[in-house]
Amino acid sequence: DEMWDDDLRDYHAGNPVIAIPSRDVLCFCDSSSAAGVHELCQVIGRVWPEGDHLISRRLFRRNARRWLPFDHLS
Numbered sequence: 001d002e003m004w005d006d007d008l009r010d011y012h013a014g015n016p017v018i019a020i021p022s023r024d025v026l027c028f029c030d031s032s033s034a035a036g037v038h039e040l041c042q043v044i045g046r047v048w049p050e051g052d053h054l055i056s057r058r059l060f061r062r063n064a065r066r067w068l069p070f071d072h073l074s
Contacts, residue, residue, distance in 0.1 A: 015062070016029070017060065017062075019059055020055050021044045022051040025047050025051075037072055
């Protein structure tokens with residue numbers, strides 16, 4: 001929680017969205033950035049076909065210290 005609420009606060013406006021397609025790839029942006037969300041989807045698309053230790057094709061948003069699925073239009 002401290003990492004997202006304090007340490008990385010300068011990199012998002014309090015509404016981070018993450019892509020975590022595999023155990024060694026984590027990318028994030030602010031949910032208000034359409035370009036950032038698009039790039040997160042692109043990362044998933046590049047990692048997923050041949051990735052190792054895959055986790056999820058979905059994006060997640062942070063809300064009240066919880067990670068929830070982020071629904072978006074690609």
